[in-house]
Amino acid sequence: MPQGEPLTVPDDGLTTKQRRNRPLLMVNTGDGKGKSTSAFGLALRGWNQGWDIGVFQFVKSAKWRIGEQTVLERLGELHTQTGEGGPVEWHKMGSGWSWSRKQGTETDHEAEAAEGWGEVKRRLAEQKHTLYVLDEFTYLMERGWVDVDDVVTTLRDRPGHQHVMITGRRAHPALREIADLVTEMQHEKHPFDRGQKGQRGIEW
């Protein structure tokens, strides 16, 4: 993995170091596999740098617990026990966010999604985390469950040094516009095409 060299040096008045350390807004989109896996891989990398990691899974089913949650929460415990890496918080919607009093009750997905975004906004304002993974967040924008202008303004104007990684198909053009890094993961071939179902360790 060679260290990237810039193609051009921009006339933005910043030093190379300032430019290097600029906080990034990253988007993994497209129909292909690897959007979330890559985002959690980035969280792993960040943990190793001692970053404070906050994962917010905007998915319907809270029953679904993926391997990355188990491992990243375990790494968060390791941090508490030994000081290695950084702290990790993992939150997901589905039957109420973990910080919510409504937890465990049947909830309205749209309201719950909006509540999740509200919490992310508060944390960004407080500069709570170094890296935010907003998994499957693009769908909220697509469905109008969050206000696109509010999302764009909040992310673009976030204070301090906070990285944000957003995953999901069909990323909104306004999100692509303000992002520093956009990867379109294209589906070329998948076992589902051949009638194979998802399997343990590969899909979750």
Add this chain to the structure above:
Amino acid sequence: MPQGEPLTVPDDGLTTKQRRNRPLLMVNTGDGKGKSTSAFGLALRGWNQGWDIGVFQFVKSAKWRIGEQTVLERLGELHTQTGEGGPVEWHKMGSGWSWSRKQGTETDHEAEAAEGWGEVKRRLAEQKHTLYVLDEFTYLMERGWVDVDDVVTTLRDRPGHQHVMITGRRAHPALREIADLVTEMQHEKHPFDRGQKGQRGIEW
């Protein structure tokens, strides 16, 4: 992350369970970011399932130690200490593979790459690992450092239940042909375009 449902059920004489548990050959290719990050994310997921993970980094510089290596090796130690997850081996070329007597000496990259592939072949024959990550392996095929037919035959006819994930740009057509899953990661926007260099935690 919903569980995948197949689009069609193939007439291949296999039960759904047999089809589900078929070992996979996966390829992350394209110019975009996320090929290796996603492969190491998959290793994380596999570790959590108790899989035996073998990572082989076919990169020139052994000085480059990425966060994933530190974390996955730490998880391998955890397995030894507590039985959680699975064992992890991480090998990389650059100044001699860890199993080689030539380690630490200036080596010929082509010979070293071929030696790495020879070791992977032996391990596949012995069914040593559950998941092999062959990071940046596509370049060996592209440069003719390994024999394409040998790679195709070995991977296609590998015994038992061994998953293989290969990363790198410009995957060889013969590799795409035999792969079960191919994701093309397309570069849409990257900070390097704006003159930003790679940064700690994001690129390594």
